[in-house]
Amino acid sequence: MTQAIASAVVHDLIGVGFGPSNLALAIALREHAQTHGELDVLFLDKQADYRWHGNTLVAQSELQISFLKDLVTLRNPTSPYSFVNYLKTHGRLVDFINLGTFYPCRMEFNDYLRWVSGHFQAQSRYGEEVLAIEPVLHKQQVQALRVISRDSHGEQSVRTTRSVVVSAGGTPRIPEPFKALKDDGRVFHHSRYLERMAAQPSISGQSLRVAIIGSGQSAAEAFIDLNDCFPSVQVDWILRGSALKPADDSPFVNEVFSPEFTDLIYQQNSAERERLINEYQSTNYSVVDLDLIERIYGIFYRQKVSGIPRHAFRSLTTVERAISHKGSIELALRSTATGEPSEHHYDVVILATGYERQMHRQLLAPLAEYLGDYQVDRDYRLATDERCKAGIYMQGFCQASHGLSDTLLSILPIRADEIAASLYAHGKQQVPVRSIHDGLLATAS
Ligand SMILES: Cc1cc2nc3c(=O)[nH]c(=O)nc-3n(C[C@H](O)[C@H](O)[C@H](O)COP(=O)(O)OP(=O)(O)OC[C@H]3O[C@@H](n4cnc5c(N)ncnc54)[C@H](O)[C@@H]3O)c2cc1C
Incomplete structure (x- = not known):
């Protein structure tokens, strides 16, 4: 030592x-x-x-x-x-x-x-x-x-x-199904996005199947970057919710970020603090800036027009298992709407799953x-x-x-x-x- x-x-x-x-x-x-x-x-x-x-x-x-x-x-x-x-x-x-x-x-x-x-x-x-x-x-x-x-x-x-x-x-939050794969270079948290993408073959134009897990701002930014900068990447965007939700940054709501609001929160009992914090979750957690949502919607709409389905938007979907194979990462998915299971294979999985x-x-x-x-x-x-x-x-x-x-x-x-x-x-x-x-x-x- x-x-x-x-x-x-x-x-x-x-x-x-x-x-x-x-x-x-x-x-x-x-x-x-x-x-x-x-x-x-x-x-x-x-x-x-x-x-x-x-x-x-x-x-x-x-x-x-x-x-x-x-x-x-x-x-x-x-x-x-x-x-x-x-x-x-x-x-x-x-x-x-x-x-x-x-x-x-x-x-x-x-x-x-x-x-x-x-x-x-x-x-x-x-x-x-x-x-x-x-x-x-x-x-x-x-x-x-x-x-x-x-x-x-x-x-x-x-x-x-x-x-x-x-x-x-x-600290990056790694969901349970991915914990065993944390040392697999093909599965990484969004906090390592640029460094890990720089090591992928898509940099030299080879095709790459990428899964993005999550529905917040990080997932949205990764999607836009992959769409714009890596023409050979095909994204499956996997999220539990039914839609991307906008971050509320309207002016009255924004007052929860004023210094005075810290006093107000601190003066409450713990149940009331929790209630207030939950009430305003949509300012910061699992939400996306509205202009980004509109851009992303436009990308998926143009796919429909062209008939070339480059990316997929898999809402109401949970990941049940992730298995590492030599040539791919296998994800066992389940639709929360129908209960239907499915299996998909990816070259890269990006965990835009937040922080602890x-x-x-x-x-x-x-x-x-x-x-x-x-x-x-x-x-x-x-x-x-x-x-x-x-x-x-x-x-x-x-x-x-x-x-x-x-x-x-x-x-x-x-x-x-x-x-x-x-x-x-x-x-x-x-x-x-x-x-x-x-x-x-x-x-x-
Ligand atoms: C991608 C991303 C975008 C964001 N954008 C915004 C935004 O636009 N607006 C906003 O208000 N907030 C944003 N945030 C929230 C973010 O938490 C704050 O902006 C800000 O970074 C908080 O500052 P911090 O110093 O508390 O923490 P950090 O910025 O996380 O800094 C912590 C530092 O501690 C160091 N560190 C950690 N552990 C140790 C250790 N054991 N020993 C020594 N050093 C250590 C790290 O290297 C790091 O430099 C964003 C967060 C992320 C992840």
């Missing part, structure tokens, strides 16, 4: 992940530092360099939220880290205005996020996956946290911090006895029992208590500001570095 590298530094905060949530927090902390003093902050990300859902950045994909909901504008429209300042710096402000849109393409938003991350090189490390967060105990109290990470060479690092913020995003939000439980497992049932305070700090003096914050794992905006870009600057304020407030009651070092020595002995 490789020897772990341990640092004697005690950080004020270590962030797990350096995606939009922690980028927004890094900015908020930098801006707080001007009036409140600087914190020692470090962000770790497992990617080799920053990319925003990099394997999904197909040419046609657009941001599904106004660019004004960037990393800063809701909190501080004069911040140098705004999307508008990014455009100005890159000489595209006038051209972007001429586009007349609130929705830049996702490739451009990715470039904006990379540009911001470049301003925080001293506070970030890429290529380091956090494996676990452990307690540093002294006199039966959790005085600090030990963050264990591993780089791409397998080398482990151990760092100590007074607080962590877990912002590790979602469980990573926090895995990373924080060594602290489980202090955490109870992962209840989160309004400031995104995990409620711990009184023995835990260290701060544990989460972003993207609080939908049940803070509402649907928690996993999106909607309120990033406001949330970052709330967490920054909480970190400074708790910093006033901080455990001295000396006690933490005593704890580290006690653990080592």
Whole structure:
């Protein structure tokens, strides 16, 4: 086993992940530092360099939220880290205005996020996956946290911090019939779309039978990309529902993504929170932008006109089994309308089946006895029992208590500001570095 590298530094905060949530927090902390003093902050990300859902950045994909909901504008429209300042710096402000849109393409938003991350090189490390967060105990109290990470060479690092913020995003959801095939390169989650498609023979014009499983925005974007960029691909689109449903982004409904709505949700009891979150599922889950639905309908309609049935739309269909053969992946399907079974063979199966939000439980497992049932305070700090003096914050794992905006870009600057304020407030009651070092020595002995 490789020897772990341990640092004697005690950080004020270590962030797990350096995606939009922690980028927004890094900015908020930098801006707080001007009036409140600087914190020692470090962000770790497992990617080799920053990319925003990099394997999904197909040419046609657009941001599904106004660019004004960037990393800063809701909190501080004069911040140098705004999307508008990014455009100005890159000489595209006038051209972007001429586009007349609130929705830049996702490739451009990715470039904006990379540009911001470049301003925080001293506070970030890429290529380091956090494996676990452990307690540093002294006199039966959790005085600090030990963050264990591993780089791409397998080398482990151990760092100590007074607080962590877990912002590790979602984990691809693999439906049961496909779990045994997760190492088969022909079956992959949409989160790996570009890298896996680049390895397929369709790149050189050979015919390819592709199944897309799912009915949300990712499935729709994959379908359009396969239709437009791979003329030799024939798609079977398999979905449980009867139709593609439009994402509701109408203005009154959009108010559920306002910062004030977070307060409203948080103030409810758990049954009412759940009811409200379910009521607005159609803003984000298993839905597709209306303009994309219309394009897709047009593609299927033109097939009818031409009489050449290139793609198939298999609604009201479930996948019962997936079997790997040498020359194909066999899917056993069943119509939920008639009960009729059928078997089909594919070269590639794309799972556009969404994401789970469980990573926090895995990373924080060594602290489980202090955490109870992962209840989160309004400031995104995990409620711990009184023995835990260290701060544990989460972003993207609080939908049940803070509402649907928690996993999106909607309120990033406001949330970052709330967490920054909480970190400074708790910093006033901080455990001295000396006690933490005593704890580290006690653990080592
Ligand atoms: C394809 C796609 C498109 C989307 N489009 C939109 C949109 O248009 N508008 C919108 O509001 N939302 C959108 N979302 C939702 C998305 O969750 C947010 O936009 C945003 O990415 C959330 O930021 P985050 O930092 O919380 O999580 P992520 O962006 O998921 O970032 C998490 C980071 O943590 C890193 N990481 C994970 N585990 C570890 C670990 N153990 N150790 C170290 N690093 C780790 C990852 O490498 C990643 O960089 C989209 C999501 C997807 C999948």
